[in-house]
Amino acid sequence: MLGKLSDSLKRSRKGMFLKIRDVLKRSRISNEDVEEIEELLILGDVSADIAEELTNELRKRLKIQRDLSPLEVLKEIMKEDLREENKDNITYSKPYVILVVGVNGVGKTTAAAKLAKRYIEEGKSVLLGAADTFRAAAIEQLQAWGKKVGAEVIAHKTGADAGAVAYDTVKAAIARDINVAIIDTAGRLHTKHNLIEELKKISRVIKKVKPSSPEEVLLVLDATTGQNSIKQAHIFKEAVGVNGLIVTKLDGTAKGGTILSIKREFAIPVKFIGIGEGVDDLKPFNADEFVDAMFEGGNNGWEKGLLAQEDDLSSLR
Ligand SMILES: Nc1nc2c(ncn2[C@@H]2O[C@H](COP(=O)(O)OP(=O)(O)OP(=O)(O)O)[C@@H](O)[C@H]2O)c(=O)[nH]1
Ligand SMILES: [Mg+2]
Known part of the structure; x- marks a missing residue:
């Protein structure tokens, strides 16, 4: 699993993460090295504020966590940031309604189908x-x-009212005693107010059939989009609330730092990552596995034990 994930993330890793790893391999880590890491984080799509926060934390911990290699210290910070307790509510009343939202072309429809397949495989x-x-x-x-994937689809005609389709989907799911209803929505442009209004309406209308719905609003973000994802997360969160993220196309980016920014800035957990176009290329997000995969490979000569231990002022390590 880690092998496949790490293969798919190869392009992401080559950009930011492996360069950071190279810096942290140096026998001594100076303030300048940490500044270089800050720049690399920004180049890898981590926002400037978050890159500063991360590197301040790194500076602090490099001095105290001497039992870990510098790279392990940074990985630990990233993992702690991205870890999320599994809060999935298994005692929901049927159907568990998932609204899949996001701007156009990010991979919503594909993600909805891949999610359907996962649930079907779970029985x-x-x-x-x-x-x-x-x-x-x-x-x-x-x-x-x-x-x-073997799931029935509730559909009206093109141009029909999206709210009505969503309403019918939840209603049919209740009538048929379905476990999970997944609603795919339009690729709305976040700058178009009327489209956001439509999404709010969907959310309002399905509450008439099932007041607790949508149980989950999953925002799909394209990892290759970079900083613009942050703006998107902000707008969708304001408009309909977002409980989780699906970050797609991690197989196709030289960056990948968006995940770190969004988690710190919005405290919205990443639930799934998309690492390819195939139906099985949607993986549940696991922080430890993700961070390890991003930095994986290469020699371990810089590992613990080979580090310079002296504590001079120009050197944090
Ligand atoms: N490489 C790669 N391609 C992906 C991934 N997820 C989706 N795609 C591709 O991205 C393209 C757009 O996917 P869709 O699912 O149609 O995107 P959408 O958000 O529904 O698009 P609209 O409905 O037009 O808003 C398709 O060609 C998908 O195969 C991924 O994780 N990796
Ligand atoms: Mg679509």
Whole structure:
């Protein structure tokens, strides 16, 4: 699993993480080295504020956590940042309604289908809702996915009211005693107020059928988008609330630092990551595994024991 994840993340790693690893391999880590790491983090799409916070923390801990190699210290900071207790509520009343949201092209429809497949494999019944009535062919795309993964799709015509589709999906899921209803939504542009309004309406309308719904709003972010993802997270969080992130296309980016920024800035957990176009390329996010995979490979000569131990002023390590 780590092997495949690490293969898929190769491109992400080559950018920021391996360069950081090279810096932290140096026998002594100076203030300048930490500044270099700060720059590398920013180049890797970590926002400037968060890069500063992370490197301040690194400076502090390098001095006290002497039993760990510098790289292990940084990895530990990142893992602590990204770790999330599993708060999944298993005592929900059926159906567990998931709203998949995000700007256009990030991978919402694909993620909805991949999620459906995961649940079906767990033995749960799944209904998909084609609430992207905006883009031509969106409905057919979801229907094709539905066939592939073995989930039925509730759909109206292109141009129909998205709220009505969502309403029907939840209603049908209740009537059929379905475990999970996953609603795909339009690739709305966050700058278009009316599209955000439509999403708010979907959320309002399904509450009429099931007041506790949506049980989960998953925001899909494209890892190759970089800093703009932060703006997107902000807007969607304000508009409909977001309980979790799906970060897609991690296989196709030379960066990948967005995950670190978003978790620190919004405290929204990353639930899944997309590492390819295939139906099995959606993985539950595991912080430790993710950070290890990002830094994986290479020689271990810099590991604990080979570090310079003297404590002079120009050197943090
Ligand atoms: N490499 C890679 N491609 C992905 C991943 N997730 C989605 N894609 C691709 O991204 C493209 C867009 O995916 P969609 O699922 O249609 O995106 P969407 O957000 O539903 O798009 P709209 O409905 O137009 O807003 C497709 O070609 C997907 O195969 C991923 O994790 N890795
Ligand atoms: Mg779509």
